[in-house]
Amino acid sequence: MTQPVADLVLDQVGHTYRTAGAPPVEALAPTSLTISAGEFVALVGHSGCGKSTLLEIVAGLRPPTTGRVLLGGAEIVGPGRRRGVVFQQSSSLLPWRTVAGNVALGPEIQKVPAAERAALVARELERVGLAEFADRKVYELSGGMQQRTQIARALAADPDVLLLDEPFSALDTFTRELLQEELRRIWKETGKTVLFVTHSVEEATLLATRVVLFSPRPGRVISDERIDFTRRDVSLKELRADPAVVAFAAALREAIGDLTADVAPGVTKHRHRLRGRP
Numbered sequence: 001m002t003q004p005v006a007d008l009v010l011d012q013v014g015h016t017y018r019t020a021g022a023p024p025v026e027a028l029a030p031t032s033l034t035i036s037a038g039e040f041v042a043l044v045g046h047s048g049c050g051k052s053t054l055l056e057i058v059a060g061l062r063p064p065t066t067g068r069v070l071l072g073g074a075e076i077v078g079p080g081r082r083r084g085v086v087f088q089q090s091s092s093l094l095p096w097r098t099v100a101g102n103v104a105l106g107p108e109i110q111k112v113p114a115a116e117r118a119a120l121v122a123r124e125l126e127r128v129g130l131a132e133f134a135d136r137k138v139y140e141l142s143g144g145m146q147q148r149t150q151i152a153r154a155l156a157a158d159p160d161v162l163l164l165d166e167p168f169s170a171l172d173t174f175t176r177e178l179l180q181e182e183l184r185r186i187w188k189e190t191g192k193t194v195l196f197v198t199h200s201v202e203e204a205t206l207l208a209t210r211v212v213l214f215s216p217r218p219g220r221v222i223s224d225e226r227i228d229f230t231r232r233d234v235s236l237k238e239l240r241a242d243p244a245v246v247a248f249a250a251a252l253r254e255a256i257g258d259l260t261a262d263v264a265p266g267v268t269k270h271r272h273r274l275r276g277r278p
């Protein structure tokens, strides 16, 4: 059976860091997940449980020490244009380039002809609300605008999968809420698969169609819940006040809070708590 093009399959993917002179650190236990095209998956769990490690592996920036990742049936062995990455900090933007120059990076590498590239860059800058800032240097932008530039840069390469590692955590509440709404709109508009790491249970609940909760290090999947609040045709502001959203976020917060190194008893408890919610 052939896979739909953008299905992302994590097959027993694990990672142990080995540093000379220090004991090995198992960051991520062998983990299997199948993510269908178009899903918006939030990865949540305590600090240090291997979320960024997992995202870096899917990005092709770090090889797994066990297992493999397949995108559309092909094994991921390095970075590639089908996966666009947005990091927590904007330091991955090139400071000597303009906003448009940064967004053009992927299409340049792909050798997209200049006129087509310019149109593509303009479209993505428009999409993230930065059309007027195309010719500015990135250091002239606010943190939120830099994050939008990163999102536009990732989208300009037209990836199948967007990988976002706490993209909004350094922003003030207002900007964060604005960008949450924009990311949701972009996801609905483009139908891309999104893998999104966040510390915020509210953010996960509002944006995701699936929430995967990891145990403390070594990270393993404790619960994997499908939700559909984000698909409702209402603003995030309205969703935030919805009792079902509030209840799910509270249960998720409690599930994370309850996680200790002694995970085994928790597994049943969390599954029980989260199960059956929309």
Ligand SMILES: Nc1ncnc2c1ncn2[C@@H]1O[C@H](COP(=O)(O)OP(=O)(O)OP(=O)(O)O)[C@@H](O)[C@H]1O
Residues within 6 Å of the ligand: 017, 018, 019, 025, 026, 027, 045, 046, 047, 048, 049, 050, 051, 052, 053, 054, 217
């Ligand atoms: N380069 C490295 N060398 C050695 N250990 C590392 C390295 N990077 C991460 N680790 C360890 O691996 C574990 C997982 O790290 P990772 O950054 O994936 O966690 P995380 O879930 O993203 O945490 P946070 O929520 O704080 O961002 C941590 O215990 C960390 O100390």
Ligand SMILES: [Mg+2]
Residues within 6 Å of the ligand: 051, 052, 053, 165
């Ligand atoms: Mg991290």
